[in-house]
Every structure is written in structure tokens, then in C-alpha cells.
Amino acid sequence: MWAFGLDFESRTARELTLPDPRPPGWGEVLLRVEEAGVCGTDRELAAFRLGRPPEGELALAIGHEAVCRVLETGPGATRFAPGDWVVPSVRRTCSPACASCSRGRRDLCVSGGYLERGIFGLHGYCAEFAIDRESDLTPIPAGLADLAVLVEPLSIVEKAIASALRIHEPEAETGLVIGAGPVGLLAAMTLRLRGLRVAVHSLEPRGHPRARAVEQCGIEYHSARPPLADIVIEAAGTVQAGLLAIRSMRPLGVCAILGAPNASGPVPFMDLIVANQTVFGSVNASPADFERAVADLALFPSALLSGWIHRTGRNALSFTLLGEAGRYLKVVHRIGE
Ligand code: BGC
Numbered sequence: 001m002w003a004f005g006l007d008f009e010s011r012t013a014r015e016l017t018l019p020d021p022r023p024p025g026w027g028e029v030l031l032r033v034e035e036a037g038v039c040g041t042d043r044e045l046a047a048f049r050l051g052r053p054p055e056g057e058l059a060l061a062i063g064h065e066a067v068c069r070v071l072e073t074g075p076g077a078t079r080f081a082p083g084d085w086v087v088p089s090v091r092r093t094c095s096p097a098c099a100s101c102s103r104g105r106r107d108l109c110v111s112g113g114y115l116e117r118g119i120f121g122l123h124g125y126c127a128e129f130a131i132d133r134e135s136d137l138t139p140i141p142a143g144l145a146d147l148a149v150l151v152e153p154l155s156i157v158e159k160a161i162a163s164a165l166r167i168h169e170p171e172a173e174t175g176l177v178i179g180a181g182p183v184g185l186l187a188a189m190t191l192r193l194r195g196l197r198v199a200v201h202s203l204e205p206r207g208h209p210r211a212r213a214v215e216q217c218g219i220e221y222h223s224a225r226p227p228l229a230d231i232v233i234e235a236a237g238t239v240q241a242g243l244l245a246i247r248s249m250r251p252l253g254v255c256a257i258l259g260a261p262n263a264s265g266p267v268p269f270m271d272l273i274v275a276n277q278t279v280f281g282s283v284n285a286s287p288a289d290f291e292r293a294v295a296d297l298a299l300f301p302s303a304l305l306s307g308w309i310h311r312t313g314r315n316a317l318s319f320t321l322l323g324e325a326g327r328y329l330k331v332v333h334r335i336g337e
Contacts, residue, residue, distance in 0.1 A: 003127035004317045005061035005118075006045060008053050013046040013321055016059050021129040024074030029137065031086065031130045033335040035311070037065035037149040038320050039182070040237055040259065041119065046321035052120050063126030063335075064090045064118035065152040067145065068137075077134045085140040087151040087294075088125065088132050090116050091284050107159065107284035116284075126317065126335060138290040147297055147305050149332050150186065154293035155285035157187045157233075160256040162289070164231045165194065167278050168254045172196060176229035178245050179236030180210040180221070182308060182330045183258060187233045188219050189300055201226035201244070202236065209327055216304055229253065239263040251275040256282050313337060 003016040024030045044050040045062050053060040070084040080086065093101035094113030101109050118124015140148045165172060175191035177184045180202035191198045199220040204210045206223060214221040226248055232255040234245035242260030247268065249255050257279065272279065285293075297305075310328035312320070320331045 001128040002314075003061040003123070004063070004314065005059055005124070005126060006048065006051060006053070007059050008048075009058050011048050013062075013318055016061060018061060018123065018127055021131050024072055024077065024131055026074055026076045027133050027135070028074040028131050029070050029077050029080055029086075029134050030072040030074075031068035031088070031132060032071045033063075033066055033068050033125045033127060033130055035067050035149055035332050035334050035336075036063040036125050037152070037330055037332045038317075039065060039153060043321055045119065050119065054121055054123060060118070061123040061125075061127045062118045063124035064116065065149055066125030066130075067140070067148040068125070068130065071129070073134075079134045080137065080139070085142055085145045085148060086137040087140055087148055087290065088117065088130070089136050089138070089155075089285070089287065089290060090119065090152065092117070092122060092136070105286055107286050107289075126314070126333070128335065135287075138287070138294060140294060141298070144294065144298055147302060147309075149309065149330065150182070150297060150305065151290065151293045152285075153183050154186045154190070154297060155289040156258065156282070157183060157190050157235075158289040158292045158296070159285045160233060160258060160282040161187065161190050161194065161231070162292070163280065163282060164233070164254045164256050167280070168230055168252065170252075172230035172254070174198070174227070174229040174250070175231045175233070176201065176226055176245075176248055177233045177235055178202070178226070178241045178248070179234065179259070180204060180214050181235065184233075184235035185213060185217065185308070185329070187235055188214065189217055190296060191231060191233070192219065193296060193299060196231065199227055199229065201248075210329070213308065213329060216307075217301075232256070234258055234260055237261070239265070246272075246279055249275070249277045252277065254278045254280070256280055258282060
């Protein structure tokens with residue numbers, strides 16, 4: 001079958017030919033991949049700064065923001081029927097399973113031996129077909145299929161925001177998101193849905209399409225110094241964004257770091273102590289986060305979100321991954337052509 005990914009021998013991102021899928025086994029489902037979104041992780045993969053092929057193989061099909069339809073169900077798989085829309089999760093358990101993986105929280109894997117489809121050791125969804133256990137799939141109402149490519153990035157946001165709100169006491173009133181990409185916008189909308197007053201800070205000047213996208217959501221946009229907030233989410237993936245996020249908390253504030261890389265620099269330990277502030281990192285998402293993402297997506301203004309998505313053919317994958325980040329918030333490739 002057709003696939004697209006990384007050839008670790010020639011270190012190029014290119015079309016691949018993978019074996020056609022076998023019939024689904026016990027509890028498994030055969031999927032036709034309809035579309036796959038591209039994010040910063042895919043760009044890192046395409047630059048060979050991240051990623052690992054399946055054991056014993058020299059290539060990795062990428063793609064982890066996928067929307068699929070069920071083609072066939074295996075014996076014992078009763079949750080889905082052919083034609084159903086689903087979004088797969090990304091991470092699979094370590095083996096032997098650690099305490100977190102054993103209790104269904106692979107996103108909190110403590111051994112580091114987890115696998116991730118399209119990223120670490122398992123082929124992803126830039127491939128015509130995929131097989132998954134039905135427990136790795138979240139059902140998507142047919143009416144939401146057009147936006148379902150946002151479910152995986154939104155699941156990341158859901159996990160971080162649920163953790164931040166749990167940690168913050170008393171009830172948080174204000175939120176600040178650093179970064180105006182898809183994750184930043186989804187974080188801002190989710191914080192607002194939870195009843196917070198929200199602002200977004202990013203470096204793009206007023207009038208830039210990303211700044212406009214924030215304002216179209218009815219959310220305050222700041223390209224200069226942002227206001228302090230109770231909950232701060234770093235979603236820009238830079239050291240500067242991480243440091244700004246930490247310094248933008250109000251007393252008792254909670255800050256989630258989602259993308260900033262390691263850095264050395266001034267860390268305001270004493271300020272954190274005297275203001276009772278919390279900084280934490282968050283990666284991946286649990287099945288409950290995926291379900292919450294589907295529920296919240298249905299509440300967001302669909303016309304606005306549709307405007308973030310630019311759909312193109314699968315033959316544009318190299319261009320999307322290796323070219324300029326471009327003006328679209330979320331580029332999505334039709335895989336099932
Ligand atoms: C994905 C996560 C994954 C992380 C690290 C992100 O882009 O959304 O599911 O755990 O990359 O590989």
C-alpha cells in the first residue's frame with residue numbers, strides 16, 4: 001500500500017510502499033485512513049531530529065493526527081461498524097507494561113519504553129490503511145468528521161488544562177496562552193469554555209492571519225507584553241515562550257509547558273516559591289482527554305475552525321513538511337484518494 005514517511009538509510013522523507021494490511025485480528029479493526037494533519041512534530045521528524053522506525057525496519061510512515069473510517073471489524077470487536085468515523089490515539093504501551101501503562105495511562109508512561117504511531121517505533125497514518133485495537137480509537141459523530149483532524153491536538157490541550165485547573169486553588173479566573181498556532185488557539189478556546197477570561201500572546205504583529213484568527217474567536221491578542229494570568233499555557237515551542245510563560249503567572253499561578261525545548265538561563269526559583277506557583281510539563285493524552293476533545297469540538301464555532309484547515313492532496317506531503325510553514329494554521333492531507 002501507499003505510504004509516506006522517513007527513509008532512515010537515505011535520510012529523506014519520501015513515498016514508501018508498505019505491505020498491504022492483514023485481516024483484523026481479535027478485538028482489532030481495519031481502518032481506511034481518510035486524512036492526516038501535519039504539526040511541528042512532523043516537521044521535526046522530516047528533519048530527522050526525532051523519530052525511530054519500527055524494530056528491524058529502515059523506514060517509518062509518519063502521521064499521527066488522523067481521521068479514519070472503519071472498513072472491517074475483527075472477531076470480538078463490537079464497538080464499531082464499517083463506515084464509522086474514528087480518531088486513533090498516538091501512544092501504545094511499553095512492554096512489560098509499567099504501572100501507568102497497566103492502568104490505561106500510557107500518556108503517563110514511566111519506563112520510557114512506550115511506542116508512538118508515526119513517531120517512535122510504529123508506522124503512522126500517512127498510509128492507506130491501518131489496523132488498531134478498538135480500544136485505541138475514539139468514535140467521531142459523522143457531523144463532526146470535517147473537524148475531527150483537530151481532535152488529536154485538542155486532546156493534548158485537554159490533558160494540560162485539566163491538570164492545570166486541578167492544581168490551581170482557589171478557582172482560576174484568567175488564562176494566558178503563549179503561541180497562536182493551532183494548539184494555542186485550541187487552548188485559548190478551551191480555557192474560555194471552562195469560564196476563564198483569556199488572552200493570547202504571540203510575536204506576529206496585529207493584522208497577521210494568526211493574530212486575526214485569535215481575534216475572530218473573540219479573544220484578546222497581545223504581540224507586546226501580555227497580562228499576568230492564573231493559568232498560563234506555553235504553546236509556541238521556543239525557549240523565550242517557555243521563560244515568558246513562567247514569568248506570566250499571577251500569585252498561585254499554574255503554568256503548563258507544552259513545546260519549549262531544554263535551555264539554560266535564569267530560572268526564578270525564589271519567585272516561584274514566594275508566590276506558591278507551579279510549573280509542569282505535559283505530553284500526549286489519555287482516552288478521557290480524547291473523549292473530552294470530541295465533546296468540546298462540538299461546542300466550538302465550526303465555521304471558524306473550518307477556516308483554520310487547508311486540505312490538499314497526499315502528493316503535497318513533501319512540500320508541506322519541508323517547505324515554509326506557510327500561512328495556513330492546519331494543513332491536512334487527503335490520504336484516501
Ligand atoms: C503528539 C503527541 C506525542 C508527542 C511526542 C506530539 O506531536 O501530539 O501525541 O506524544 O508529539 O512524541
